[in-house]
Amino acid sequence: MSVTAARGFTASGVSAGIKDSGAPDLALVVNRGPSYAAAAVFTSNRVQAAPVRWSRRVIGDGALAAVVLNSGGANACTGPAGEDDARAMAERTARALRVEAEQVAVCSTGLIGVPLPVDRVTAGIDAAAAELSEDGGEAAAIAIKTTDSVHKTAVASGSGPASGPRSGSGPGPGWTVGGMAKGAGMLAPGLATMLVVLTTDADVSAPTLDSALRQAVRTTFDRVDSDGCMSTNDTVLLLASGASGVRPDPAEFAEAVHGVCLDLALRLVADAEGASKEIEVRVVGAASEQDAVTVGRSIARNNLLKCALHGEDPNWGRVLSAIGTTSAVFDPDRLDVSINGVRVCRDGAAGEPRDKVDLSGRAVTVTVDLRSGDASATIWTNDLTAAYVHENSAYSS
Amino acid sequence: MSVTAARGFTASGVSAGIKDSGAPDLALVVNRGPSYAAAAVFTSNRVQAAPVRWSRRVIGDGALAAVVLNSGGANACTGPAGEDDARAMAERTARALRVEAEQVAVCSTGLIGVPLPVDRVTAGIDAAAAELSEDGGEAAAIAIKTTDSVHKTAVASGSGPASGPRSGSGPGPGWTVGGMAKGAGMLAPGLATMLVVLTTDADVSAPTLDSALRQAVRTTFDRVDSDGCMSTNDTVLLLASGASGVRPDPAEFAEAVHGVCLDLALRLVADAEGASKEIEVRVVGAASEQDAVTVGRSIARNNLLKCALHGEDPNWGRVLSAIGTTSAVFDPDRLDVSINGVRVCRDGAAGEPRDKVDLSGRAVTVTVDLRSGDASATIWTNDLTAAYVHENSAYSS
Numbered sequence: 001m002s003v004t005a006a007r008g009f010t011a012s013g014v015s016a017g018i019k020d021s022g023a024p025d026l027a028l029v030v031n032r033g034p035s036y037a038a039a040a041v042f043t044s045n046r047v048q049a050a051p052v053r054w055s056r057r058v059i060g061d062g063a064l065a066a067v068v069l070n071s072g073g074a075n076a077c078t079g080p081a082g083e084d085d086a087r088a089m090a091e092r093t094a095r096a097l098r099v100e101a102e103q104v105a106v107c108s109t110g111l112i113g114v115p116l117p118v119d120r121v122t123a124g125i126d127a128a129a130a131e132l133s134e135d136g137g138e139a140a141a142i143a144i145k146t147t148d149s150v151h152k153t154a155v156a157s158g159s160g161p162a163s164g165p166r167s168g169s170g171p172g173p174g175w176t177v178g179g180m181a182k183g184a185g186m187l188a189p190g191l192a193t194m195l196v197v198l199t200t201d202a203d204v205s206a207p208t209l210d211s212a213l214r215q216a217v218r219t220t221f222d223r224v225d226s227d228g229c230m231s232t233n234d235t236v237l238l239l240a241s242g243a244s245g246v247r248p249d250p251a252e253f254a255e256a257v258h259g260v261c262l263d264l265a266l267r268l269v270a271d272a273e274g275a276s277k278e279i280e281v282r283v284v285g286a287a288s289e290q291d292a293v294t295v296g297r298s299i300a301r302n303n304l305l306k307c308a309l310h311g312e313d314p315n316w317g318r319v320l321s322a323i324g325t326t327s328a329v330f331d332p333d334r335l336d337v338s339i340n341g342v343r344v345c346r347d348g349a350a351g352e353p354r355d356k357v358d359l360s361g362r363a364v365t366v367t368v369d370l371r372s373g374d375a376s377a378t379i380w381t382n383d384l385t386a387a388y389v390h391e392n393s394a395y396s397s
Numbered sequence: 398m399s400v401t402a403a404r405g406f407t408a409s410g411v412s413a414g415i416k417d418s419g420a421p422d423l424a425l426v427v428n429r430g431p432s433y434a435a436a437a438v439f440t441s442n443r444v445q446a447a448p449v450r451w452s453r454r455v456i457g458d459g460a461l462a463a464v465v466l467n468s469g470g471a472n473a474c475t476g477p478a479g480e481d482d483a484r485a486m487a488e489r490t491a492r493a494l495r496v497e498a499e500q501v502a503v504c505s506t507g508l509i510g511v512p513l514p515v516d517r518v519t520a521g522i523d524a525a526a527a528e529l530s531e532d533g534g535e536a537a538a539i540a541i542k543t544t545d546s547v548h549k550t551a552v553a554s555g556s557g558p559a560s561g562p563r564s565g566s567g568p569g570p571g572w573t574v575g576g577m578a579k580g581a582g583m584l585a586p587g588l589a590t591m592l593v594v595l596t597t598d599a600d601v602s603a604p605t606l607d608s609a610l611r612q613a614v615r616t617t618f619d620r621v622d623s624d625g626c627m628s629t630n631d632t633v634l635l636l637a638s639g640a641s642g643v644r645p646d647p648a649e650f651a652e653a654v655h656g657v658c659l660d661l662a663l664r665l666v667a668d669a670e671g672a673s674k675e676i677e678v679r680v681v682g683a684a685s686e687q688d689a690v691t692v693g694r695s696i697a698r699n700n701l702l703k704c705a706l707h708g709e710d711p712n713w714g715r716v717l718s719a720i721g722t723t724s725a726v727f728d729p730d731r732l733d734v735s736i737n738g739v740r741v742c743r744d745g746a747a748g749e750p751r752d753k754v755d756l757s758g759r760a761v762t763v764t765v766d767l768r769s770g771d772a773s774a775t776i777w778t779n780d781l782t783a784a785y786v787h788e789n790s791a792y793s794s
Binding site for chain 2: 046074082111112113114115232317325330348384386388389391392393
C-alpha cells in the first residue's frame, strides 16, 4: 500500500549499488496528477544536508511532480560538491520523467560527510524510473531503510467530503492518504533521522496540505524523542494528486493525515535502535502545553531513567529529578507519578509500593501529573540498552 | 590529606549500617576554628532533597561549625518525615560537638524516595564524633562513596599573602585548601550527583569564600556533563578555619580553590559509571562564552557521538549534528572540528582522513572552532558504554 495506496501515484525501489551490501537503496515516488499540490516539513537542525537545502527551495511554489530518495549516504556536510550531487539527482529524475528539476524533491539518508557515488545514483534513477508502477509503494519503502529492521507504511481513507476518515488497509471509495517512513534512532524533536513521504488522491490545495501537515507533525513526529539526537536530513513530504476527484472537508483531511503520521511515528519508536521498551510519557495537569512538552522531553531524555526502565526498575526518583531540571510550573511537593498505572509517587514522595509495578512487557507508560493546570502532552521514547550502545559504536552510522 | 590537610579541621568516617553492605557510610567534618566562615553552592534542580533544604537555610549566615554526610540514602522526595530526619542529623551532630544545629550542614547521597534509617544514622553520628581526628580526612572521603570506584581528594596550598598558590601533597607553611568529593555518574550542569566538601585554614571572610567558590564551581563542576542528568542532592561546601593565621590575596585564594575544584571535577569524570573514555570538548572561536558552553554541552550530551567515540570512530558528522541543534552564532559552512588533533572537518565538510585519528587511549579531545569570535569554554564528559547501561539498569541507584 504505502505511497501508492492513493490513486495517481507510482513508485519503485531498486538496488543502485550505493550500499556495499547490494540491498535496495534508491526509490522514486511520482505524482501522475491531475493535481500536483505538495507541502513539506524539514529538520530544524541548522546543519542541513544538501538534499534538504534543495528540497526546501523547490517546495517554495507548493508543487511537486516526484520525489527521489536514496539510502546508503546522507549527502550531508559534503560541501559544494554535495550541492551539485543533490541537483544532479533532481535533474536526472526530471529527465527520466519528462518534468522540470524544480518539480523534484530529493531525500538522502545514511552516513554524514561522505560523498555520494553520484554515477551509481544517477544510473539507479534511470533503473528506478523503468520500474515505476502502481504497486511500487512497498519496494520504495524497502529501499529507504538504513538501520531499520522493518519497512514502515500506513494508510487512512475517507469516503467523501462529508464523512470522517477511517483507518483501513486499502484505499476507500473516496480519498486516501498513504505514507512510508524510514527511521530507527536519532529520533528527536524537530523531527529525527527520518524520511517520510505521504501521498493522497484527495483534491487539496497546497495551503490546506501545508496546514494539515504542520498540525500533524507537531504532535506526532515532533514528539518522538528516542535518543535526543536530531538529524541533518529529516524531511516529511505530502503530495496530492487529486485523482479521487473528491475535495474533503479540511478538518477530516487533517485528521486522516494526523492518523497516518501517528501510525508511522509509533512504528519508528517501535523499531528504534536496540530498544527493548516503548515508553509513553504522558504529562497532564500542566499550566500550558509547552510546559507539558518540556517536562515530557526532559523525562524522555533522562539516560538514567531510560536505563532503569530497561532494567524494569520503576525508579520514580529519576522522573522527579528530570522534572526538577525544567522551568515548568509545578510545586515539588505536589507531584504525582504513575508507572504502568501504579501511583508510585504522590505529593512528591513515595506512594504505592514499587513492586506493584509490572514492567515485564514492552509497553511502558509514565504518567506525570503536575497539578498546575489542564494542559497535557505525550512524548514517545525508548529505553537505553547495551544493544543501542553496540549498534551505535560498532560501526559508523 | 583531603579535608584535614588544612589546619583547624578534624574528620572521621564510620560504618553506621545505612548501607546493607556494611561499608562506611557516615562522615563528619568539623571546623575547630578560630574562624567559622563558610560558603556553599547547591543543585539548581527544583526538586531538592531535605538535607539540601536544611543546609541552604543554615548557610544563610555564612558560618558553619561542621558538616555531617551520609551515603546509602539520598533523603530526597521523602516528604515531611525526610525534613525531620535531616534536622535530626544536624541536631545530633550539634549535641555531640557542643555547637548549635544551625551551625551544621547536612549532605546525603544514595537512592531517592527511601526514608533514612534515622536511628542508625544518629547512632553513627555519635560513633563518628568519637573518631574525629586530624588524620580523618581519608576515612571521611571513603564514607561518602556510592558507586564511586575510588575516593577522591585534592589539595592546593599557598605560602602567604603575597605569593601564588602551589599544588602539592601537604599543607604548606602558609595556607592550604583541601577537599573531598563523591560522584560517579549523573554528572550534569548545575552540579551532579556529587557531594564536595572543601576546607581551608586561610583566614578568609564569608563573602570572599562565596565569591571564590562560585567562580570555581562555574567553570569546573558546572562544566562536567557526564550523562546530562542532574541530581536532587548536589552540594559543594567550603569551610574556613583561619587556623593558618594568613589572610591570602583574594585572587590567589580563588585560584587555589579553582585548582582543587578542577582536580576533583576531573576525578569525577575519570570515575564516571561504566566509562571507557574521558572526553574533553573544547569550543573555541565562539561569539560569547555562553555560546561556547551551549555548543559544548550539546556535543557532550549527544548519545550517538558518545557511542561512536566508545567505538573509537571519529564520527564528526555527529558533532556537526549536535552543533546544529543550538542557537549559537555560527555559519554551518565554516565549522572546523578536530578530534585528537586531526582536523577531520574543515568548512563544514570532510577535512583530513578519519583514519588518521588515534582513539585508542582513554583521553579524547574534540575541538570545535565556530569561527565567530574569541570566546571559548571546555566541557568534560564520558563515552556511553554497555557498562553504563548495565550499572544503571541492573539495580536501583
